Amino acid sequence: MCFVPAGLTLNTPGDLAISLGTSDTVFGITSDPQPRLEGHVFPNPVDTEGYMVMLVYKNGSLTREDVRNRCAEKSWEVFNKFLQQTPPLNGGKIGFYYKEHEILPPLPVGFHRYVLKNFTGSGLDGLDELEAQEFDPPSEVRALIEGQFLSMRAHAERFGMPSPPKRIIATGGASANHSILSSIASIFGCDVYTVQRPDSASLGAALRAAHGWMCNTKGSFVPISCLYEDKLEKTSLSCKLSMTAGDQQLVSKYASLMKKRMEIENRLVKNLGRWQD
Known part of the structure; x- marks a missing residue:
């Protein structure tokens, strides 16, 4: 699961991703986590100073x-x-x-x-x-x-996580449903983007491998965004604005x-x- 944020280019505090599948999963990037028993907080796998929140819902x-x-x-x-x-x-x-x-x-x-x-x-x-x-x-x-x-x-x-989030990236089968995306934008109050590719986890794993190689080559931590900076629109990493923020x-x-x-x-x-x- 920790590969998903990389595959969705989720790396800035305030970014939120919602995976709408058999189970629904929420991934959030924050610099000020508030750990609780009902979910998970991990070190951000692509940022040495941030954290990743993960919430899992079985009824998706x-x-x-x-x-x-x-x-x-x-x-x-x-x-x-x-x-x-x-x-x-x-x-x-x-x-x-x-x-x-x-x-x-x-x-x-x-x-x-x-x-x-x-x-x-x-x-x-x-x-x-x-x-x-x-x-x-x-x-x-x-x-x-x-x-x-x-x-x-x-x-x-x-x-x-801040309210409203900086942006939401929706993925999974139900992210193709614009009526559901409209409800997300209205409830969270931010723009909702969708990705143009499946398998965010496997893509994220490949990016993390490339990121690890880059950090090792440089001899220090390098932001993962360096892998695709100024290239997002030319790659499968691009996101499409699908619904604007609600009133x-x-x-x-x-x-x-x-x-x-x-x-x-x-x-x-x-x-x-x-x-x-």
Whole structure:
């Protein structure tokens, strides 16, 4: 996994990558890490002064496919239509969807849905929180997508990643879905890029080998960016801007929703999983 940041040219503090696969993985570069039990902090493999945050979610694409099959006629086209026709913040409907035992947070299989009455995003005072058995299909789709990325934003910030990140690079199968990328840009509040190649890990391994050879030849550490400086657009390392940053007022409203979601998540972990301080 430590080869992935190199393969994505992830080397500047504030850079964030989200790999959207069977499991979802978040990689972040920071100079001020805040280690916690629910994720990992490594020395940055391509920067002697930085650190890499890694967060792993077991319920990724298979859980998105499960909701698609149950609520969207087994069609990504219908799934995306539902995501586009429902308003951001989902009218205060939030959900936790764990088709498999989850790693982050450490919770068992289960689905948990809540409605925040009178939620406008301006604050959390006076909100009534009601548990729900089910949502209508469009709301279920948005609750899933918003829930996954609100969790990523919340935990990344707890590990020392800035808000908003400098940029996000999305990779993996679901990074081809522009409706999902739009939600990422709205929730995180930064531009979202995609890569034009598969196998970031194997490419990163090759770059790390070349980087090691260069450092050995020079007799001292050399920034890995020297390998591709001024050459990115001519190589498979280039990234494409796929979605511009969301409206900052909406980003702030998502911050309120994220805070409430984390309150509920902590309560679920305390009652059903392994409590973490």
